[in-house]
Amino acid sequence: MQARTRGEHGQGHDDEGGTMKLVELVEAGDVAGVVRELGVLTPDQRAACAAELTTLFEVIARRENTEEERIALCAARLGCQVTPEAMAVWIRSHAYFTMDAWTVDLLNLYPVAWRAELAAHLGERATNAGAVFAVTEHLVRDTGCPLPASHEFVLAWLYDRADGWERRPRVLGGAPGADFLERLRADDFTPKLLPLAVARPGRLVFAWHTSERPLEALIGLAAQGVVDRGELIHNIFADMVGDPPHGKQAVVALEALALTPAEHAGVARERAAMVDHLLGRLLEDGTRMEIAPFMIFLGALASTPAEKALVARDYLALLDRSLPVATYAQEVLTGLDEAGLLEPELLSEACERVLLRPEKKLVRAQLGWLGRVARRDPARAGRAMVDAATTFGHREMTLQEQALKLVAKHLKAADDSVLPELRTAAGQLSPGLSARAAELLGTAGPLGTAGPLGTVEPLGTVEPLGAANLFGTSEDTVTEQPHADVQPYADVLPAVPEPHPVPGPIATAAEVAQEVAAVVANDQDVVAFERALDGLVRHAHLDRTALAEALKPVMRREPKNTVDWVQSDLYDVARAVRGDEPRGRAVLMHRAVHINRTTPSRSCSLAGSMLASRLAEAMDVIESGAQPFLLAVPTLSTGALDAAVLVERISALDELGVTPAPVDLAQALLRVTPTPDQQVLNAAEKLASDAGQRLARWLREGGPAHQDSEPKGWPHCKPPKPASQGWWTPARPGVVMDPPLPQVAAALIGPYVGNSGLANPMAPFWVAQLPHHREELMARDYFEPRMSQRGWPRNLPFVVESGGPAGYSVHLGLAFGLIWQTETDAVVDAVLVLAARKQLDTDLLGRQLEALLNHGWAYADKASGSLRTAAETGAYATVWSVLRVALPGLLGETPVRGAAAMLDLAVECASRCGAKGEIPEVTAVADRKGSSQTVKNARLLRDALR
Numbered sequence: 001m002q003a004r005t006r007g008e009h010g011q012g013h014d015d016e017g018g019t020m021k022l023v024e025l026v027e028a029g030d031v032a033g034v035v036r037e038l039g040v041l042t043p044d045q046r047a048a049c050a051a052e053l054t055t056l057f058e059v060i061a062r063r064e065n066t067e068e069e070r071i072a073l074c075a076a077r078l079g080c081q082v083t084p085e086a087m088a089v090w091i092r093s094h095a096y097f098t099m100d101a102w103t104v105d106l107l108n109l110y111p112v113a114w115r116a117e118l119a120a121h122l123g124e125r126a127t128n129a130g131a132v133f134a135v136t137e138h139l140v141r142d143t144g145c146p147l148p149a150s151h152e153f154v155l156a157w158l159y160d161r162a163d164g165w166e167r168r169p170r171v172l173g174g175a176p177g178a179d180f181l182e183r184l185r186a187d188d189f190t191p192k193l194l195p196l197a198v199a200r201p202g203r204l205v206f207a208w209h210t211s212e213r214p215l216e217a218l219i220g221l222a223a224q225g226v227v228d229r230g231e232l233i234h235n236i237f238a239d240m241v242g243d244p245p246h247g248k249q250a251v252v253a254l255e256a257l258a259l260t261p262a263e264h265a266g267v268a269r270e271r272a273a274m275v276d277h278l279l280g281r282l283l284e285d286g287t288r289m290e291i292a293p294f295m296i297f298l299g300a301l302a303s304t305p306a307e308k309a310l311v312a313r314d315y316l317a318l319l320d321r322s323l324p325v326a327t328y329a330q331e332v333l334t335g336l337d338e339a340g341l342l343e344p345e346l347l348s349e350a351c352e353r354v355l356l357r358p359e360k361k362l363v364r365a366q367l368g369w370l371g372r373v374a375r376r377d378p379a380r381a382g383r384a385m386v387d388a389a390t391t392f393g394h395r396e397m398t399l400q401e402q403a404l405k406l407v408a409k410h411l412k413a414a415d416d417s418v419l420p421e422l423r424t425a426a427g428q429l430s431p432g433l434s435a436r437a438a439e440l441l442g443t444a445g446p447l448g449t450a451g452p453l454g455t456v457e458p459l460g461t462v463e464p465l466g467a468a469n470l471f472g473t474s475e476d477t478v479t480e481q482p483h484a485d486v487q488p489y490a491d492v493l494p495a496v497p498e499p500h501p502v503p504g505p506i507a508t509a510a511e512v513a514q515e516v517a518a519v520v521a522n523d524q525d526v527v528a529f530e531r532a533l534d535g536l537v538r539h540a541h542l543d544r545t546a547l548a549e550a551l552k553p554v555m556r557r558e559p560k561n562t563v564d565w566v567q568s569d570l571y572d573v574a575r576a577v578r579g580d581e582p583r584g585r586a587v588l589m590h591r592a593v594h595i596n597r598t599t600p601s602r603s604c605s606l607a608g609s610m611l612a613s614r615l616a617e618a619m620d621v622i623e624s625g626a627q628p629f630l631l632a633v634p635t636l637s638t639g640a641l642d643a644a645v646l647v648e649r650i651s652a653l654d655e656l657g658v659t660p661a662p663v664d665l666a667q668a669l670l671r672v673t674p675t676p677d678q679q680v681l682n683a684a685e686k687l688a689s690d691a692g693q694r695l696a697r698w699l700r701e702g703g704p705a706h707q708d709s710e711p712k713g714w715p716h717c718k719p720p721k722p723a724s725q726g727w728w729t730p731a732r733p734g735v736v737m738d739p740p741l742p743q744v745a746a747a748l749i750g751p752y753v754g755n756s757g758l759a760n761p762m763a764p765f766w767v768a769q770l771p772h773h774r775e776e777l778m779a780r781d782y783f784e785p786r787m788s789q790r791g792w793p794r795n796l797p798f799v800v801e802s803g804g805p806a807g808y809s810v811h812l813g814l815a816f817g818l819i820w821q822t823e824t825d826a827v828v829d830a831v832l833v834l835a836a837r838k839q840l841d842t843d844l845l846g847r848q849l850e851a852l853l854n855h856g857w858a859y860a861d862k863a864s865g866s867l868r869t870a871a872e873t874g875a876y877a878t879v880w881s882v883l884r885v886a887l888p889g890l891l892g893e894t895p896v897r898g899a900a901a902m903l904d905l906a907v908e909c910a911s912r913c914g915a916k917g918e919i920p921e922v923t924a925v926a927d928r929k930g931s932s933q934t935v936k937n938a939r940l941l942r943d944a945l946r
Contacts, residue, residue: 022049022076023056029068031075031102038079039109050080071102079106084114088121092132099134100168107139116145123148126156133160137173147192154196157189158217180217181224198227199235215256233263237270244277247293251300264302271301272310279314282328285321295328308332309341316346319353326362330354334369338376344383347373351387355403356394363391363399367406374410382414389425392437395868397430397904397940398933404433408440431911432940489913492874493836494829497801499636502527505629506535509543509550516574517554523568526768527637532570533618534630540577540622541629548578555580564760565589565608569615576619589616606747606780607766613663613744621661627653631660632667638802639768641671643699644680647687654689665691666745671771673803674702694739703772704735704749709779710808715847728851730779730809749776762792767802774802778809793823796830806839808848815848821862828870835878842878846885853896854889860898864905871909880909888921895925895934903937911944918945 025033038046053076060069074097081087097103107115119139126136126148133156140147160174161183167174177183184190197218222229236257240250259267278294278301285291308315315336318329333350336342347369354366370388374381391403407422419441426437506512512535519529539547551574559568572586589612604612614632621627631649635642646668653660660668672695675681684696709730734751747753748770770777778799796817799810814834817827834840853860871879883906890896903922909915922945925938 023052026053026056026060026069026072026076029066029072031068031072032105034072034075035079035102035105035109038076038106043082046080047082050077053077053080071097075102075106078103079109084117084121087118091122091135092125092127095127095132097131098168099131099138099171101170103131103135104138104170107135107142112143115139116143119143119145120148123153124150126150126153133157134165134167134171134173138167138171141172147189149192149196151196151200154193157193158197161187162217181220181226184217184221184226194221194227198232200239215253219256230263230266233257233259233267234270237267237274241270241273241277244274247295247297247300250297254300254302268307271303272307274301275303275307275311276314279311279318282318282321282325283314285325288322288324291322291325295324298328305336305339305341309336312336312342312346316349316353319350323359323362326354326357326359327365330362330365330369334365337369337373344380348383348387351390355388355390358395360396360399363394363396364402367391367399367402371406371410374406374413378413381410382418385410385414386418386421386425389422392425393428395872397432397907397937398900400429400433401936404429404437404440411440430908432907432944434911435943489877491835491877491913493878494832494873496836497833499638499640499801500527502633502635502637503531505538505633506531509539509547512536512539512547513550513554516551516570517557520554520557520559520568520571523559523566524764526567526639526765527634529567529570529765530633530768533573533614534633536570536573536577537618537621537627538629541625541627544577544622551578558583561585562760564604565612565615566760566763567611567765569612573615573618573622577622586619590619605760605762605766606753607763607769607777608760610663610667610744610748610769611765613742614667617661617663621664627658627661627664628656630664632664632671634671634768634771636771638798639671639765639771640673640803641668641771643672643675643684644677646672646695647680647683647692650687650689650692650695651683654687654692659689660691662742663745665694666741667769669695669698669703669741670745670748670769670773672698672703673772674699704737706773706805707733707735707749707776707779708807709733709775714808716843728812728848730812732779748780749773752780762795764795764798767795767798770802770804772803774799774804775807775809776804778813793817793820794826796827797833800830800834800837800839806834806841808844810834811841811844812848815845815852818849818866819852819859819863821859821866824866824869827866828873831870832873832875832878835875840878842881843885846882847889849882850886850889853886853898858897860890860896861901862898864898864901868905868908871905871912876909877913877915880906880913880915883909884915884919888919891921891925891938900933900937903934903941907937907940907944910941916945918942 021037022034025037041049053073057073057077060073074094077094078087078090081090107118110118116139119136122132122136122139126133133153136148136153136156137160139145162180164177164180164183165174175183175187175189177186184194218227218232219229221227222232236253244250245253257263264271275298278298281294282291282298312333315329315332319326319333321329330350333342333346337347351366351370355363357363367388370384374384385407388403388406391399394400394403423441426434426441429437506515512532515528515532515535519525519532523529536547554571554574555578559566559571562568569585569589572583572589575582575586618630629649631646631653632641634640635645649668650660681696681699684692684699687693687696709732711728711731714728732752735749737746737750740746741750766777767774792813796813799813800806814827814831817823817830831840831845849863853863867879867882883902887902887906890899890902919941922938922941925935926942928935928938
């Protein structure tokens with residue numbers, strides 16, 4: 001409904017004149033004048049002013065302004081809303097103005113029915129923010145229209161009466177009274193709105209934007225008999241069941257209600273419904289922040305033990321979830337057991353779910369629970385000890401030992417019938433504990449021998465010796481029955497991966513487009529990139545128009561932006577084929593390609609600069625049409641290029657009279673595999689071109705000499721000495737090529753240029769650029785500072801599968817990967833593959849780990865976790881060879897933090913592979929007084945090595 005104002009009956013103003021007059025009045029800060037001017041404008045004229053006033057608002061907001069200007073502009077913009085719906089939206093969006101006499105005058109420009117409709121719209125979504133409630137209440141009292149009944153309006157009403165804001169002159173509303181309750185008693189809105197508040201209190205109490213005040217008001221009214229407390233409590237819980245609130249809001253409400261025992265029992269059904277909902281939500285799990293409110297809510301509901309027992313199986317299911325959820329469920333179930341409300345089979349099931357979990361705190365708590373059960377009820381000791389023996393299969397030897405001690409402590413109270421189960425479970429113990437278990441349980445000691453995969457085979461049995469002998473020396477004789485077919489221990493290492501041959505050139509333009517699209521979507525595949533780049537050059541030379549048409553769909557998806565150059569920048573070569581406007585990145589590629597790079601880059605890697613040079617050169621080749629294909633396409637997935645194939649490619653270019661592009665030739669030379677095949681060498685010598693003669697000399701000399709990156713002074717026969725920088729920086733010698741390679745290629749193996757910072761992590765194509773010089777690669781860009789240290793470990797498998805010596809820098813990369821424990825699977829795979837290739841120097845890796853852990857990288861616990869992952873694949877001897885070298889330097893006067901975990905793993909590895917021979921530093925720690933885990937594990941290792 002549109003208002004009819006005085007302006008509709010007078011001469012009025014034209015739209016432009018009215019707008020200008022309003023703007024002038026706003027700039028003058030004349031609020032009364034604005035209201036008068038609005039009164040003479042028609043609704044259409046007001047609407048026409050809205051856009052200009054919005055622009056004026058933006059201007060005024062950016063310059064100094066007065067309060068009068070701001071109020072005048074607010075009045076003008078409010079008055080230009082010509083429908084009740086539009087004005088309601090505007091008021092809610094611009095609520096922070098004070099309702100004053102000018103607001104009353106402006107509203108009075110509209111008919112009563114129009115204002116009543118505005119009140120209805122505002123009441124639907126009222127808030128106590130700014131002027132929204134004040135305007136709504138004024139309109140209700142002024143027009144006599146129905147009182148809004150939305151929960152938003154009720155909430156705003158309660159807030160307003162709680163705050164007791166006084167109204168400005170001529171503004172209707174508010175209620176007299178010195179405090180909240182007095183104002184409610186004196187308010188004529190109370191008889192209608194208070195019952196609504198009590199009927200649906202959850203909408204007021206649990207709204208996302210609410211506070212404690214509405215609940216406090218309702219509780220206060222109930223205390224004074226104005227509201228029925230029983231009805232209020234029942235309705236709050238009904239709302240919680242129908243629309244569960246956030247946990248913190250529920251806790252605040254329940255604490256404020258302070259239910260009596262009778263009231264608590266009276267809402268048992270509603271509480272049970274909420275418990276079901278909350279347990280279901282915890283089963284879905286989530287982050288600690290996500291699940292915390294639900295656990296808080298469950299605690300606030302204060303279920304009785306009997307109520308919790310009814311849903312005990314639901315709590316059991318929570319033991320499989322994240323640590324906070326499992327810990328909470330464990331505490332609840334422990335309480336039920338202590339109250340005698342948990343069935344024994346449920347305790348056993350809880351043990352099965354918990355005792356093999358990796359979280360030590362959770363396992364220790366479960367073992368403590370079993371210990372209390374055995375003390376409290378000796379009749380249950382046998383079952384409790386069998387449950388505790390589940391821990392014998394845990395990967396952490398410290399937890400195995402705690403479980404074994406628990407069994408020893410309570411074995412006398414158990415029935416002999418549990419011994420067979422305990423003996424079977426003891427077969428899973430670490431070999432370092434098998435002798436103790438043998439003495440305790442009557443099984444020959446050591447308990448068994450490790451098979452090829454570390455499985456334990458029993459050797460014989462004797463009568464049980466009892467708990468007293470578990471940690472002492474037994475005088476009983478153990479008769480062994482050795483197996484004749486037990487084989488010496490040998491590591492189980494992965495098969496050595498063989499590089500895959502690269503398919504031949506792409507046959508059609510359509511296939512080139514598909515390969516380009518694949519590279520743009522995933523820039524980690526070296527083979528796909530090399531074939532796609534060559535395909536663009538080949539098919540642009542054959543039929544550029546057809547290729548451009550095939551590439552059209554590929555252009556729809558641009559690659560993600562990166563700082564360093566990456567393989568997905570192939571997209572810009574495809575754009576160049578089509579003749580499309582180059583991206584800014586492509587322009588930069590040509591201008592900043594680092595062809596003459598002699599100083600460190602602040603963002604781009606050496607490998608990235610080489611890649612950018614190849615891409616820029618490929619665009620030039622496509623434009624000139626001189627070279628029909630690329631030389632540097634590898635023949636193996638590692639990036640290696642067969643010498644015979646490169647001879648054939650250069651010979652083909654020689655026949656065409658084509659001189660190969662310099663960076664393409666340099667990359668081909670860096671990739672070519674040295675060969676002793678005299679036939680290939682003779683064919684290379686016959687090539688007449690400069691490129692052919694360069695290749696012949698390269699093959700004759702075997703390519704650039706390999707460079708040792710071991711730092712000066714690195715000790716070989718003792719633990720490394722401290723280094724001022726905290727770790728031993730690799731040496732970075734450089735080979736000066738004669739004749740020289742292009743600077744961007746020479747930087748990869750020549751005198752070290754360096755980087756002052758790398759923006760993106762290592763990528764597989766870095767390795768493929770130097771498939772026979774992985775040591776030189778790792779000594780250069782690898783350890784430079786960068787924004788993110790994540791990402792590079794996943795490339796270590798490419799490094800170890802590549803060629804060339806694996807020296808100091810390759811092993812240092814593995815050491816850092818083991819310590820940082822990011823991409824652990826990739827790092828472990830790299831270690832095992834290098835071992836399978838018989839290229840892993842375990843002494844070197846052990847010394848590097850010791851140096852890093854002793855001098856600034858206190859992550860021994862993480863290193864032991866990574867090494868344990870490697871050992872459990874069947875490489876116990878390999879991991880022991882590393883630990884044997886690392887441990888002496890880690891066990892000084894004050895062992896490094898995490899040394900206990902390293903010793904724990906060393907016990908496991910030495911026992912599994914049968915290692916012997918004293919390590920003096922281990923013996924020294926073992927001989928110390930005390931019962932720290934480090935000392936305990938040192939004693940176990942000392943005994944295992946005897």
